[in-house]
Amino acid sequence: MRTIEECVEAALAVLTPQVRVGFAADPITVLRDGLDLKVQQAPHLAQRRGDGGACDGVSFLQDQVILFAPTPYSRRENFTLAHELGHWLVTQTPPVYDWLFEQPDPNQELETVCDGIAQRLLLTQSSIDQVVQAGPMQARHVLDLYEHSNASIPACAIALAARLPGLGAVVIVEHRGPPDPAVVAYASIRPDPERGWPKVYPWPGQDVPAGHPLHHVRAGGSIRRRSFWAMPWGERADFYLDAVEVRGRWIAVLADTDLWGAERFHPNTAREFDQRPEREIHCCGQTQKVRGYPCPTCDEAHCPECGKCRCERQQDELIMCAGGCFLIFRPNLLVNGLCEECR
Template sequence: MNLDACVEAALRVLPAGVGERFSQDPSAVLGELGLKARPVDELTQHRDDDGACDGISFLEDGVILFVRTPASKRQNFTLAHEVGHWLIDQCDTELDWLADQPNAGKQLETVCDRVASQLLLPHRAVEDARGTQPLAARHVLELFESSHASRPVCAIALADTLHELGAVVIIDAVTHVVTHSSVHPDPDRGWPQVFPWAGQPVPPGHRLKQLADQGHFGARSFWATPWGAQQPYYIDARRDGRWIVAVFADTDVWGVERLHLDGPRAFIQRPEGEVYCCGAVQSARGLPCDTCGSHYCPKCGKCGCDRQAQREVLCAGTCFMQYLPHLLVDGLCAQCRE
């Protein structure tokens, strides 16, 4: 069991066709699920686990309260996120697994965020928006205009389509501060040491600061961190009102330069190890799981905890617990056999 499996299980709860209709009109579909959405000007009650949306659900009553955001599409993400809570609440096995995880509240919020992204932006819509061309800033803006998803949700979905080191970044054109950054690490070398992260200011003298409304630039440029580290990047950027959308790439995927004199890039060093998974010994790089200390399999993404959970079966008794098969006799655990 892992977070991806939880998301898939939650989406399977939806009746046929509901998911596609949700992406077209989020509010109208809620009634089909027996849910009611009630807008409020502000919420006095919040979750203790730092949920990413402006809403809260009362699942027993089938009511979702959400903060109005008429000037943006954020409320659509809020509704989709709360639907995620409703869906997960009906997935007993996945809900039990989440409850047993460290930081269970944050893990649940992450699952609901992913459910929301897929509800608002089905894979087909994301694929159609990008087509076969290299990902560019205009694809993010076009997807934003053609969907009910916010700019950050569009950035997340399109960054997931990258196959090499890159990112989709959203910058406030007034304060020149990064408000969102969806990074796709290098599949072999991992995370770069220098990249625009949320909260970082645009470096002094950067061309992103000079971009006029509706302006565009594509060129070899750079990014510098507040502590002075700097690395070159190829950037395709467009400004739309207050917001600048910029796609960063490790290589010149747009063919904007004739001469490429790119030096070596610094990456965050990740520990290496081996795991036996997917029928063979796999070489893995990255931080191991905090719980079991095992590396994540590079093919399926599972750690030792996930692999053990996958082998466990449900006791046929009344405890509703999962055990490794050899611990069950006639399908019953020791407690249920007493």
């Protein structure tokens, strides 16, 4: 496994072609009858929208239960069910689990993989090709794909973000009205094909940075210009922006290059990426190279098999004295289960 797309493909390989084809037409029936999962409505989940508002569901995978907020006359619940199925598929695909463990933020990448699974289940490649026939990706393409399919807006955003030629994102921004700030309702990130995830990117639940053009709502308006994004803790990076306003929210494409020729001048700006060191470790009966930040105590990377560093493995070997002192020791320091003081 090297990329999110490979993880999505590996997870979907668990499903038969019949299940994949039937899911878009009748998700609940396929989940119950085709995969033997328990699917139940949970209206209270609409009060606390998971995954930044794109997915109103929760899974209890050990019990094979999926709960979802029903959304009559809407495509929203289809995306929720597909996303939760993605979580189940990841548990059935050990190589994907191993890849996620090696990432800077496994939970972030997990949600992105599940979003990708949902998009693939709800949209065909031919429908995407029909919308994006020529020219660069545009925010308006998200609306076009929504109108020509049975998929939700987030599913369309995911499909089109994957078609970006380099680093970028498709973002949905909602305006709650004063005094609340504009907030990212959904974001699908396209990492750089070579350098991976940037340190600055939009993510569901983030407030739109102060001074950003997406704060200004203009009914039916559009934006195409050089802009930026900033993380809540202050890190900032430049992006080029193409956005359209629809019913009080912006649909926007952010890209690290000017795909639309919006500006005449293109300054060279440095962009930081998550680059974790690679270490060789010996654990679980094998020697392997792993990428990750080392433990600050023992300076060893965590094993992708057991998830532990050297000091955590040593800690597991300690045994509590049976004499009642409640102290722990290495096994060779105990005699008949007792430490030197208790003997």
